[in-house]
Amino acid sequence: MKNYYYLFWSDAIQRFIKHNPKARGWENKQLTLISWIFTLAVFSTMLWLKYFNIYQNKFGLFGIFMTLGEKIPVILEMGAVFVLIYIINYVLIFWRNRYLLLIEKYPLGRFNYTIFIGIVLLAYFLFTIFLYGYLTGQM
Numbered sequence: 001m002k003n004y005y006y007l008f009w010s011d012a013i014q015r016f017i018k019h020n021p022k023a024r025g026w027e028n029k030q031l032t033l034i035s036w037i038f039t040l041a042v043f044s045t046m047l048w049l050k051y052f053n054i055y056q057n058k059f060g061l062f063g064i065f066m067t068l069g070e071k072i073p074v075i076l077e078m079g080a081v082f083v084l085i086y087i088i089n090y091v092l093i094f095w096r097n098r099y100l101l102l103i104e105k106y107p108l109g110r111f112n113y114t115i116f117i118g119i120v121l122l123a124y125f126l127f128t129i130f131l132y133g134y135l136t137g138q139m
Helices: 004-019 026-051 072-105 113-136
Strands: none
Touching: 004 026, 004 072, 004 113, 026 072, 026 113
16 A cells, blocks of 8 residues: 555655756755645644634644734744644655655656645645635635
């Protein structure tokens, strides 16, 4: 059985190297972009949990920045979630050059998983923002 997380990362790495063979710092660009996309997906899920009263926290995801005002905690917690996802992705993919094993295990195929999953996650985020705003009367 294929692990789609690793298949996604292998596809993203191989396509980036294929189109930019001489680029320096490609690991950081890939890791940052994909971590932001995953962060947006996590916050979209948190909005749905908040809407259905499964998760109720007035001050964002962790509630650790609650003394800084109303909007600043959301921005700081989004940054905290991004750093957490960034570290997890780094450890699972780039630590000790693990991506080289992933490239061997999951060769580049005809289907572009990177673009497909990226578009699906961004569409999920935008759909969530607009629908949540409509349902709560904030739009």
